Amino acid sequence: MQKDATIAEVNAAFVSSNEAFKVFSKLSLKHRAQLMRSIAAEIDSLGDELLIVAGKETNLPEARLRNERARTQFQLTSYAEACEKGDWLEARIDTAVPDKNPPKPDIRKMLVPLGPVVVFGAANFPFAYSTAGGDTASALAAGCTVIVKAHPAHPGTSELMAKAIHQAVAKNNLPAGVFIHLHGASFEVGEALVKHPLTKAVGFTGSLVGGRQLFDWACQRPEPIPVFAEMSSINPVFLLPGKMKEAAAETAKQYAGSITLGVGQFCTNPGLLIGIDNDDLKTFTSTLAEEITKLQPGTMLHAGISKNYAAKKDEALARPAVQVLAESETIAAENQGAPTIATVSGADFLKDPLLHREVFGPYSLLIRCKDAAELNTVAEYLEGQLTCTLMATTADMAAHATLVDIVKGRCGRFILNGVPTGVEVCLSMQHGGPYPATTDSRFGAVGADAIKRFARPLAFQNWPDDLLPDELKAANPLGIWRTVNNELMK
Amino acid sequence: MQKDATIAEVNAAFVSSNEAFKVFSKLSLKHRAQLMRSIAAEIDSLGDELLIVAGKETNLPEARLRNERARTQFQLTSYAEACEKGDWLEARIDTAVPDKNPPKPDIRKMLVPLGPVVVFGAANFPFAYSTAGGDTASALAAGCTVIVKAHPAHPGTSELMAKAIHQAVAKNNLPAGVFIHLHGASFEVGEALVKHPLTKAVGFTGSLVGGRQLFDWACQRPEPIPVFAEMSSINPVFLLPGKMKEAAAETAKQYAGSITLGVGQFCTNPGLLIGIDNDDLKTFTSTLAEEITKLQPGTMLHAGISKNYAAKKDEALARPAVQVLAESETIAAENQGAPTIATVSGADFLKDPLLHREVFGPYSLLIRCKDAAELNTVAEYLEGQLTCTLMATTADMAAHATLVDIVKGRCGRFILNGVPTGVEVCLSMQHGGPYPATTDSRFGAVGADAIKRFARPLAFQNWPDDLLPDELKAANPLGIWRTVNNELMK
Numbered sequence: 001m002q003k004d005a006t007i008a009e010v011n012a013a014f015v016s017s018n019e020a021f022k023v024f025s026k027l028s029l030k031h032r033a034q035l036m037r038s039i040a041a042e043i044d045s046l047g048d049e050l051l052i053v054a055g056k057e058t059n060l061p062e063a064r065l066r067n068e069r070a071r072t073q074f075q076l077t078s079y080a081e082a083c084e085k086g087d088w089l090e091a092r093i094d095t096a097v098p099d100k101n102p103p104k105p106d107i108r109k110m111l112v113p114l115g116p117v118v119v120f121g122a123a124n125f126p127f128a129y130s131t132a133g134g135d136t137a138s139a140l141a142a143g144c145t146v147i148v149k150a151h152p153a154h155p156g157t158s159e160l161m162a163k164a165i166h167q168a169v170a171k172n173n174l175p176a177g178v179f180i181h182l183h184g185a186s187f188e189v190g191e192a193l194v195k196h197p198l199t200k201a202v203g204f205t206g207s208l209v210g211g212r213q214l215f216d217w218a219c220q221r222p223e224p225i226p227v228f229a230e231m232s233s234i235n236p237v238f239l240l241p242g243k244m245k246e247a248a249a250e251t252a253k254q255y256a257g258s259i260t261l262g263v264g265q266f267c268t269n270p271g272l273l274i275g276i277d278n279d280d281l282k283t284f285t286s287t288l289a290e291e292i293t294k295l296q297p298g299t300m301l302h303a304g305i306s307k308n309y310a311a312k313k314d315e316a317l318a319r320p321a322v323q324v325l326a327e328s329e330t331i332a333a334e335n336q337g338a339p340t341i342a343t344v345s346g347a348d349f350l351k352d353p354l355l356h357r358e359v360f361g362p363y364s365l366l367i368r369c370k371d372a373a374e375l376n377t378v379a380e381y382l383e384g385q386l387t388c389t390l391m392a393t394t395a396d397m398a399a400h401a402t403l404v405d406i407v408k409g410r411c412g413r414f415i416l417n418g419v420p421t422g423v424e425v426c427l428s429m430q431h432g433g434p435y436p437a438t439t440d441s442r443f444g445a446v447g448a449d450a451i452k453r454f455a456r457p458l459a460f461q462n463w464p465d466d467l468l469p470d471e472l473k474a475a476n477p478l479g480i481w482r483t484v485n486n487e488l489m490k
Numbered sequence: 491m492q493k494d495a496t497i498a499e500v501n502a503a504f505v506s507s508n509e510a511f512k513v514f515s516k517l518s519l520k521h522r523a524q525l526m527r528s529i530a531a532e533i534d535s536l537g538d539e540l541l542i543v544a545g546k547e548t549n550l551p552e553a554r555l556r557n558e559r560a561r562t563q564f565q566l567t568s569y570a571e572a573c574e575k576g577d578w579l580e581a582r583i584d585t586a587v588p589d590k591n592p593p594k595p596d597i598r599k600m601l602v603p604l605g606p607v608v609v610f611g612a613a614n615f616p617f618a619y620s621t622a623g624g625d626t627a628s629a630l631a632a633g634c635t636v637i638v639k640a641h642p643a644h645p646g647t648s649e650l651m652a653k654a655i656h657q658a659v660a661k662n663n664l665p666a667g668v669f670i671h672l673h674g675a676s677f678e679v680g681e682a683l684v685k686h687p688l689t690k691a692v693g694f695t696g697s698l699v700g701g702r703q704l705f706d707w708a709c710q711r712p713e714p715i716p717v718f719a720e721m722s723s724i725n726p727v728f729l730l731p732g733k734m735k736e737a738a739a740e741t742a743k744q745y746a747g748s749i750t751l752g753v754g755q756f757c758t759n760p761g762l763l764i765g766i767d768n769d770d771l772k773t774f775t776s777t778l779a780e781e782i783t784k785l786q787p788g789t790m791l792h793a794g795i796s797k798n799y800a801a802k803k804d805e806a807l808a809r810p811a812v813q814v815l816a817e818s819e820t821i822a823a824e825n826q827g828a829p830t831i832a833t834v835s836g837a838d839f840l841k842d843p844l845l846h847r848e849v850f851g852p853y854s855l856l857i858r859c860k861d862a863a864e865l866n867t868v869a870e871y872l873e874g875q876l877t878c879t880l881m882a883t884t885a886d887m888a889a890h891a892t893l894v895d896i897v898k899g900r901c902g903r904f905i906l907n908g909v910p911t912g913v914e915v916c917l918s919m920q921h922g923g924p925y926p927a928t929t930d931s932r933f934g935a936v937g938a939d940a941i942k943r944f945a946r947p948l949a950f951q952n953w954p955d956d957l958l959p960d961e962l963k964a965a966n967p968l969g970i971w972r973t974v975n976n977e978l979m980k
Contacts, residue, residue: 022895087978090939092918105908107918112898114931219709223874223925226932384713397957405512408602413949416957418595427973428582428597430949435713441604441946442716449580449947456931457939459903459920467887467906481978483917488577488971488978 002155002183007192013180014198017116017145020177025113025143027174028470029084029478035172036080036140039132040073042164042171050160054126057154059299059335064262065127072127075137075425082427082448083141086480090457091471093484105462108472111455113143115200118193120214121151121158122205123301124265130154131161131181134445135203135228142454144200145178149193152185153302194218194227201226201454205267205445208232208358208436215439228453229439230432232358233386235268235420236410238375238403239275239284240396243417248283251391255364256291258419260339263298264362265305268387268420271358274378277345277368285366288341289326295339297332300361306335309361313340316359321348325366337361346374350381372400379406384434384441387413387420410434412444492645492673497682503670504688507606507635510667515603515633517664518960519574519968525662526570526630529622530563532654532661540650544616547644549789549825554752555617562617565915566627572917572938573631576970580947581961583974595952598962601945603633605690608683610704611641611648612695613791614755620644621651621671624935625693625718632944634690635668639683642675643792684708684717691716691944695757695935698722698848698926705929718943719929720922722848723876725758725910726900728865728893729765729774730886733907738773741881745854746781748909750829753788754852755795758877758910761848764868767835767858775856778831779816785829787822790851796825799851803830806849811838815856827851836864840871862890869896874924874931877903877910900924902934 005013024032043050051065060068082088089110097104117139121130128134131148139146150158162181169178184190194202194217202218204211204227211229218227243251258270273288275281300306317324317340325341332338339362346369349355355365369375382388388411390397390404397404408414412433423431423446431446432438438445443453460468470477481490495503514522533540541555550558572578579600587594607629611620618624621638629636640648652671659668674680684692684707692708694701694717701719708717733741748760763778765771790796807814807830815831822828829852836859839845845855859865872878878901880887880894887894898904902923913921913936921936922928928935933943950958960967971980 026895082976085976087973092939094914094916094918102912104914104916107903107914107916109918109920115899215714216709219706219714224705224709224929226930394954394957405516408948409605412947413597413951414953415951416953418952422592424584424594424597426584426594426597427976428584428599428949430599430947432947434946439714440716442942444947449582452932456924457902457920457922457934458898459918461903461905462908463904463906464884467884483577486572486575486917 004184004186004189005182009182010189010192010196013147013182014116014196016177017147017180018198020175021115021145023175024145024178027143029086032141032143033080033084035168035174036076036083036137038168038171039165040076042168043069043073043132043161046160046164050157053160054154054157057157058126058301068125068127071425072132075128075134076132078425079137079141079448079451082451086471086478088448088451089471089480091480091482093472093482095485107459107461108468109457109459110469110471111452112458114454114456115144116198117144117146117201117203117454118199119146119148120190120204120206121148123151123153123305124267126154126157127161129205131158132165134450138450139203139454141451144454147180147182147193149182149184149189155183190214191217195221197223199225202228204229206231211439226453227439228443228445230267230445231436231438233267233433233437234271234356234358235385235387235389236272236274236382237270237389237391238407239273239281240390240392240400241276241278241280242393242396243391244275244280244284246393248280249287252284252287253291254419256288256295258421259364260295260362261421263300263337265301265360266421268423270389270420271364273364273366274369274375276372276375277370281368285325285343292326292339292341293329295328296330297328297336297338298362299335300337303335305360306337309337309359312359313361313363316355316365317342319352319355321345321352322355341366343368346370346378349378356383376403376406379403379410382410384437385411386431386433386437387411387415389415389418389420391417412437412441494674494676494679495672499672500679500682500686503637503672504606504686506667507637507670508688510665511605511635513665514635514668517633519576522631522633523570523574525658525664526566526573526627528658528661529655530566532658533559533563533622533651536650536654540647543650544644544647547647548616548791558615558617561915562622565618565624566622568915569627569631569938569941572941576961576968578938578941579961579970581970581972583962583972585975597949597951598958599947599949600959600961601942602948604944604946605634606688607634607636607691607693607944608689609636609638610680610694610696611638613641613643613795616644616647617651619695621648622655624940628940629693629944631941634944637670637672637683639672639674639679645673680704681707685711687713689715692718694719696721701929716943717929718933718935720757720935721926721928723757723923723927724761724846724848725875725877725879726762726764726872727760727879727881728897729763729771730880730882730890731766731768731770732883732886733881734765734770734774736883738770739777742774742777743781744909746778746785748911749854750785750852751911753790753827755791755850756911758913760879760910761854763854763856764859764865766862766865767860771858775815775833782816782829782831783819785818786820787818787826787828788852789825790827793825795850796827799827799849802849803851803853806845806855807832809842809845811835811842831856833858836860836868839868846873866893866896869893869900872900874927875901876921876923876927877901877905879905879908879910881907902927902931
């Protein structure tokens with residue numbers, strides 16, 4: 001167990017982070033990208049120790065940890081590439097028109113870094129959304145310095161990742177303040193980090209309660225700052241009748257795997273299955289039940305999460321209108337989560353807000369609607385989601401056009417005939433959504449567009465070419481895409 | 491005096507706005523642009539009545555109103571063009587890679603409208619930042635429906651503009667709910683508009699107190715929403731020694747005009763002049779004083795603003811450390827604001843937070859710093875600004891590199907050897923800045939990038955081409971710029 005940072009240490013961290021920002025924010029895109037690539041390389045040189053420590057701290061199997069490590073390195077290197085490419089800078093140039101009345105000055109705009117960014121590590125992704133994860137990579141790419149608060153569930157893993165980043169920072173001859181690593185299991189450390197006057201933005205992945213608290217602190221500051229909290233999502237899946245007639249059993253098998261993947265500890269875990277009650281849905285239900293009973297309970301990330309899973313699940317199952325459909329035949333050992341499926345009628349679901357809440361773990365609730373109208377009503381009642389999925393034939397899509405429109409308004413990623421688990425790291429990915437999925441639906445946490453969360457536009461008016469940043473110079477020395485007099489060009 | 495909307499009317503407005511959104515948000519870019527162009531045309535057909543009513547309500551001279559009307563129409567037509575062009579959609583396409591392990595699905599992302607947007611009209615721009623102004627134009631371009639709360643200082647002007655928009659909406663066969671116009675002098679109407687569950691974003695231009703209140707209400711909602719409030723800025727101007735040696739008198743004449751333009755009622759009015767105390771600055775000071783005494787007081791927008799100007803100015807001038815440099819020789823009549831320049835030493839300015847506050851009107855405070863170090867300290871103490879300006883020679887820029895870096899962190903638009911008044915409507919313009927200039931420095935209120943304030947990314951995963959929006963179809967039927975597998979192309 002690591003000692004919490006003191007308030008004095010937090011303050012010192014910001015002084016050093018802010019000093020480092022003065023240097024780092026002026027670094028070329030190439031140099032920033034270089035640092036990010038070095039971090040990826042340093043993670044390699046941590047070797048298997050990283051996997052061993054993380055395995056002990058998170059109970060995640062080695063194969064998953066190897067994949068997550070590779071993904072984390074890919075995030076760093078692919079965001080580095082995007083950083084260098086410069087499309088994200090939104091460079092705009094309008095050249096002067098002296099004979100206009102009044103004369104139009106030369107104006108050039110690009111995104112510039114916000115300042116020191118605080119990142120709160122996630123429990124469920126010890127590598128990809130923690131110390132050296134997506135938020136840190138995005139902030140560095142934007143030119144921001146980073147202060148990470150290690151997740152108390154995997155402090156040793158966080159220490160190792162921090163070591164890799166410190167080494168990369170040193171090897172690139174950058175001030176140590178570019179990246180600062182703190183521990184803080186207590187409420188106080190988080191509060192001090194968000195409320196410090198030098199904090200310019202916050203990245204967080206975790207619970208709704210935690211994320212909302214950070215958001216509220218940030219909004220109450222004399223100078224409010226943006227908080228990008230990715231919090232809670234039940235990722236509804238709509239099982240449309242045509243698709244059920246065509247492939248009920250096959251779909252059930254596919255979803256048994258998705259619901260229980262990683263012991264249901266993904267933010268995109270499908271927690272709601274919604275269909276129209278008929279014989280085809282019964283086929284889906286019975287097949288899903290069969291599959292679930294066969295599946296083994298898995299050890300969850302830590303005791304707190306498994307206790308929370310059991311409690312939230314029991315709370316839901318205790319509702320008189322809810323029936324258990326199936327549970328793993330194997331009794332869950334300590335810290336394990338047992339795959340469980342329950343069911344409720346559409347009418348009862350609509351009556352009970354508790355059933356709309358996320359149950360973090362291998363649990364899913366199947367909602368039986370009496371008809372398409374009730375399906376729409378359920379969709380209307382849903383809160384914001386990271387993902388929504390339609391299992392549907394082409395005919396279903398035509399017959400349920402209203403549902404499709406409703407769902408578009410509820411999510412950040414709209415999947416057709418697939419599963420929400422599995423978040424591809426690419427520019428077109430949107431990992432974000434209307435509240436409470438995230439605190440700001442206009443941004444996402446996966447893919448290079450995540451860089452833009454930590455930057456703001458700065459316009460230069462009437463500057464001589466030699467004093468402008470290279471990104472905006474007339475000759476376009478960096479060869480980046482820019483919009484010049486309203487036309488995109490290189 | 492118009493009757494305030496009742497809470498029942500506010501609720502009815504949102505029901506109709508939300509219903510209209512279902513239609514309007516699905517309209518093609520072309521059709522959206524058509525509506526915006528029709529609004530511009532309908533403003534023409536209001537004829538001189540608009541100028542007469544606005545003149546009575548705002549005391550603004552006819553020439554200014556003609557220009558502002560033209561600017562308002564240009565905003566509508568140029569944002570319409572940008573809307574149709576589609577660069578702002580940030581269309582991203584990553585095509586499937588089936589043989590990847592796990593297989594990479596086809597993912598396509600674009601910006602989609604947020605929902606009903608509430609716009610609060612501004613007092614100082616009865617056309618360009620009110621009912622049919624920049625916020626309304628941006629929201630419509632994004633595909634959002636709009637509810638405008640008329641500014642109580644020019645309800646008649648607002649009614650006329652609303653009439654033009656209603657006519658355009660009707661002529662384009664769109665539901666009336668696309669645009670709704672309400673009156674509300676009371677606190678309660680504003681609160682109800684921001685707190686209504688169907689509000690998805692808010693646009694505001696006005697005072698710091700007002701904007702912060704809207705922001706706080708929005709953050710305290712169960713579902714927080716973005717508020718784009720453009721609030722307060724004193725637009726500091728740094729008078730560097732080389733430039734003063736070269737052109738002190740000329741610069742003073744230029745600034746006498748900028749400080750008093752439009753009776754100082756522009757959000758980019760230069761309220762602070764900061765230089766190093768020497769003979770050249772004294773030349774600047776005496777010339778500025780001479781010019782100011784010659785200038786006439788002007789009638790301000792309304793009694794409230796002129797009272798407020800007098801009060802805020804007197805409060806500043808009452809500080810023992812502050813001396814009046816010059817005041818218009820003509821006594822200000824009722825509702826008039828008299829051009830006034832005061833001065834204070836850098837040391838005293840740093841000691842007195844009150845002097846950092848905006849005095850809305852033809853007032854500017856000249857800060858005499860003892861040296862370059864104090865100039866930097868003053869810059870460090872400044873809050874966020876819409877604009878900062880450097881009056882500097884090339885040699886000054888080199889000699890004051892630290893100052894240049896500090897200033898970059900304080901503003902949204904950085905002007906070199908010019909005046910901040912005069913905000914060009916173009917893509918490269920940034921009209922926004924760190925708090926308290928605006929509530930979100932990552933966005934701006936002028937230029938087509940303002941459209942993005944009211945949109946969020948939505949990703950489509952594994953959708954068949956024919957069901958995708960045209961913006962994302964394989965054939966690119968709209969011919970818009972899109973990033974396909976990380977490369978920008980048409």
